[in-house]
Amino acid sequence: xxxxxxLFFRTYAGEAQLFPGRFLKISMLLFFAALCLAPxxxxxxxxxxxxxxxxxxxxxxxxxxxxxxxxxxxLGHGAFFGVGAYSAAYLANxxxxxxxxxxxxxxxTALTGMVFGLPSLRLKGIYLAIxxxxxxxxxxxxxxxxxxxxxxxxxxALDPPSIFGFAFDSDLKMFYLTLAVAALCVLxxxxxMRTCLGRAFVAIxxxxxxxxxxxxxxxxxxLRAFGLSSFLAGVGGALWGSYTMYITPEQFGIxxxxxxxxxxxxxxxxxxxxxxxxxxxxxxLPELLNFIAQxxxxxxTDLSGALLAMKEGVFGLVLxxxxxxxxxxxANRWRLVKSYWKLYPFAx
Amino acid sequence: MKRLAKLLTLALxxxxxxxxxxxxxxxxxxxxxxxxxxxxxxxxxxxxxxxxDAAKYLNENGGIxxxxxxxxEVDYAYNAQQALSAYKRFxxxxxxxxxxxxxxxxxxxxxxxxxxxxxPTLSASYSAHLTDPAKAPYxxxxxxxxxxxxRGALKYFKGxxxxxxxxxxxxxxxxxxxxxxxxxxxKDYAKELGFELVGDETVALGAMDAMAQMLxxxxxxxxxxxxxxxxxxxxVIMKDAQKLGFKTTxxxxxxxxxxxxxxxxxxxxxxxxxxxxAVVYGQKVPGMxxxxxxxxxxxxxxxxxxxxxxxLVMAEGLKIAAAKGPLTGPAIKDALExxxxxxxxxxxxxxxxxxxxxxxxxxxxxxxxxxxxxVEVATExxxxxxxxxxx
Numbered sequence: 001x002x003x004x005x006x007l008f009f010r011t012y013a014g015e016a017q018l019f020p021g022r023f024l025k026i027s028m029l030l031f032f033a034a035l036c037l038a039p040x041x042x043x044x045x046x047x048x049x050x051x052x053x054x055x056x057x058x059x060x061x062x063x064x065x066x067x068x069x070x071x072x073x074x075l076g077h078g079a080f081f082g083v084g085a086y087s088a089a090y091l092a093n094x095x096x097x098x099x100x101x102x103x104x105x106x107x108x109t110a111l112t113g114m115v116f117g118l119p120s121l122r123l124k125g126i127y128l129a130i131x132x133x134x135x136x137x138x139x140x141x142x143x144x145x146x147x148x149x150x151x152x153x154x155x156x157a158l159d160p161p162s163i164f165g166f167a168f169d170s171d172l173k174m175f176y177l178t179l180a181v182a183a184l185c186v187l188x189x190x191x192x193m194r195t196c197l198g199r200a201f202v203a204i205x206x207x208x209x210x211x212x213x214x215x216x217x218x219x220x221x222x223l224r225a226f227g228l229s230s231f232l233a234g235v236g237g238a239l240w241g242s243y244t245m246y247i248t249p250e251q252f253g254i255x256x257x258x259x260x261x262x263x264x265x266x267x268x269x270x271x272x273x274x275x276x277x278x279x280x281x282x283x284x285l286p287e288l289l290n291f292i293a294q295x296x297x298x299x300x301t302d303l304s305g306a307l308l309a310m311k312e313g314v315f316g317l318v319l320x321x322x323x324x325x326x327x328x329x330x331a332n333r334w335r336l337v338k339s340y341w342k343l344y345p346f347a348x
Numbered sequence: 349m350k351r352l353a354k355l356l357t358l359a360l361x362x363x364x365x366x367x368x369x370x371x372x373x374x375x376x377x378x379x380x381x382x383x384x385x386x387x388x389x390x391x392x393x394x395x396x397x398x399x400x401d402a403a404k405y406l407n408e409n410g411g412i413x414x415x416x417x418x419x420x421e422v423d424y425a426y427n428a429q430q431a432l433s434a435y436k437r438f439x440x441x442x443x444x445x446x447x448x449x450x451x452x453x454x455x456x457x458x459x460x461x462x463x464x465x466x467x468p469t470l471s472a473s474y475s476a477h478l479t480d481p482a483k484a485p486y487x488x489x490x491x492x493x494x495x496x497x498x499r500g501a502l503k504y505f506k507g508x509x510x511x512x513x514x515x516x517x518x519x520x521x522x523x524x525x526x527x528x529x530x531x532x533x534x535k536d537y538a539k540e541l542g543f544e545l546v547g548d549e550t551v552a553l554g555a556m557d558a559m560a561q562m563l564x565x566x567x568x569x570x571x572x573x574x575x576x577x578x579x580x581x582x583x584v585i586m587k588d589a590q591k592l593g594f595k596t597t598x599x600x601x602x603x604x605x606x607x608x609x610x611x612x613x614x615x616x617x618x619x620x621x622x623x624x625x626a627v628v629y630g631q632k633v634p635g636m637x638x639x640x641x642x643x644x645x646x647x648x649x650x651x652x653x654x655x656x657x658x659x660l661v662m663a664e665g666l667k668i669a670a671a672k673g674p675l676t677g678p679a680i681k682d683a684l685e686x687x688x689x690x691x692x693x694x695x696x697x698x699x700x701x702x703x704x705x706x707x708x709x710x711x712x713x714x715x716x717x718x719x720x721x722x723v724e725v726a727t728e729x730x731x732x733x734x735x736x737x738x739x
Contacts, residue, residue: 043440043441044436044439044440045433045436045437045439045440045441047436048432048433048436049433049436052429052432052433141523144523144524144525144528152525152528153524153525153526153528153529154475154477154525154529155456155525157459157460157483169464171436244428244432244457244460244461245460245461246456246457246458246459246460247457248452248453248456248457248525249525250428250452250453250524250525251428251453251457255427283429286425286427286430287430287433290422290423290434293423294422313385
């Protein structure tokens with residue numbers, strides 16, 4: 001590894017690069033190539049988990065932009081995800097092509113998110129959390145009762161997405177579609193964080209008064225954060241709807257919002273890579289617990305039932321342990337691992 | 349060296365312990381989605397026990413054409429995403445031929461998948477729209493759907509109505525897909541039968557109090573009130589009505605009254621009617637002897653019995669399909685669609701499925717809660733009207 005020790009940037013542009021250094025560029029390329037090849041060595045179950053991870057990554061990264069980077073806590077992200085899914089189903093059933101459905105669902109969700117983001121000018125912290133919780137409840141009500149558009153309690157069916165006649169009707173095909181969209185979303189958020197928009201978000205998060213003093217229009221930027229975050233959530237929701245092919249109001253309950261919050265807390269607030277780590281972790285955890293319960297159950301029959309029932313408890317325990325021992329999330333652990341290897345074999 | 353020997357012994361012990369499981373091609377693999385730890389686990393656990401006990405009973409009696417049934421259970425904690433990944437595991441790793449599902453959330457999220465992958469699914473989500481093969485070709489269940497259950501009860505009450513005026517009915521349900529699904533059908537049929545609809549109220553599934561709603565209903569003085577929640581919310585409604593001295597006849601849907609209601613609501617539940625589609629523990633039917641033997645005489649909830657019946661019905665489909673050729677999804681679906689008045693050891697009313705109609709039957713068993721027990725009063729059977737299919 002030929003890494004330079006210390007910072008050697010001579011230009012601002014150099015410092016703001018997305019992938020500084022050839023090593024990072026090559027390793028990212030190899031990682032992406034490995035990710036693209038991985039499904040060929042996996043069965044449908046593992047590929048479907050990869051699809052779910054891709055979709056969760058979009059949700060977590062978008063919430064992290066709003067909550068982690070801009071400091072606007074949201075308990076309504078699950079419902080925004082739902083708006084995306086329902087919009088996609090509605091637009092697709094109108095006969096629109098998927099390439100329009102996806103941004104269309106994002107745009108509708110962005111508008112919805114901005115409407116519910118309006119109270120953010122006056123409200124902060126726990127008050128805003130409650131306002132967004134209201135958004136969650138109102139939207140759930142709309143999903144359930146606006147029968148003409150959402151199908152009400154019966155839900156809505158939609159076909160697998162198809163682009164220029166190519167139907168994404170298998171897990172493998174959906175994997176590439178979700179991976180491409182997730183990668184684009186992550187790149188988009190990473191880029192936003194490098195621009196003045198992202199800096200304004202961070203300024204608002206760190207202290208709203210200082211941000212206002214240096215010329216950040218609080219209201220406009222908070223709304224942009226809500227709009228952008230909801231746009232991405234809508235895209236994620238549209239993919240979820242296209243993947244499951246059947247959506248019902250129950251899928252977008254408060255549990256989903258909490259699960260996205262858990263993702264960004266475990267991954268690391270305010271860091272793009274943190275959102276990705278959190279999404280991977282929370283999606284894999286129940287599968288891992290199921291796997292352990294099942295295999296422990298094969299050896300110790302009496303234990304399997306108890307272990308299955310304990311699963312949710314273990315899930316909670318893992319969250320608490322994270323908050324105690326790694327409050328800055330997996331992103332911080334990743335930073336520590338990187339710096340360890342950068343300085344290896346010297347500790348400091 | 350010692351450590352290596354220890355490790356090798358452990359590895360050997362593990363390999364001897366684990367493959368007690370029979371090889372995949374020699375078993376009939378069935379996926380079992382259960383909620384053992386999620387919000388519906390109170391009824392999810394007995395239901396899944398019923399399915400597992402029925403599989404045990406079937407295996408002791410020759411399995412399916414000599415092959416044992418292997419149930420592969422996953423606790424999906426009532427979460428659509430986990431249900432989806434469990435389903436993918438079932439189909440890709442475990443090579444299941446059929447699926448025992450559970451609630452609304454997983455059943456509906458998987459409707460399209462089971463149709464595409466041709467995996468016959470029996471679940472405990474009794475929404476009428478799952479009975480229409482045009483929309484859900486691979487979905488089945490063994491209970492009359494929610495709409496049929498209410499229609500049956502309304503018919504029974506109308507038949508026993510003695511006064512000259514029209515009986516008044518009100519509906520109380522949670523603002524939730526499960527509560528809302530049968531309401532339009534129920535209202536239409538109530539009007540058709542000549543009931544006077546006096547009002548609706550919503551009480552959430554997790555409600556701690558329903559006093560305000562009961563006060564409003566009391567003023568409307570309905571003769572009958574349908575409760576569309578689960579046992580905790582039904583108990584809250586009945587207790588608050590009792591506190592107000594509100595005298596009416598409650599009738600609750602399948603998840604609203606079970607054996608746990610007696611503990612939750614006490615005397616307040618007395619006189620309420622429960623709509624069920626399976627017998628209760630201890631009733632004199634041929635299957636009860638088997639169940640009593642399997643459970644060692646420990647009473648189980650009615651949900652257990654429905655789970656048991658669901659597995660028996662699935663096994664009947666499997667047996668018919670196995671007698672004709674290899675066990676494939678379409679073969680099992682076709683076999684299930686040939687069932688005509690199949691009697692699952694008397695545990696439920698007879699079951700028939702048709703290629704264009706997946707309503708198992710049109711019968712609802714009406715129980716009355718008396719002195720902390722569910723006492724059977726009638727079985728109401730409706731006509732299989734085509735215009736009711738899926739609604």
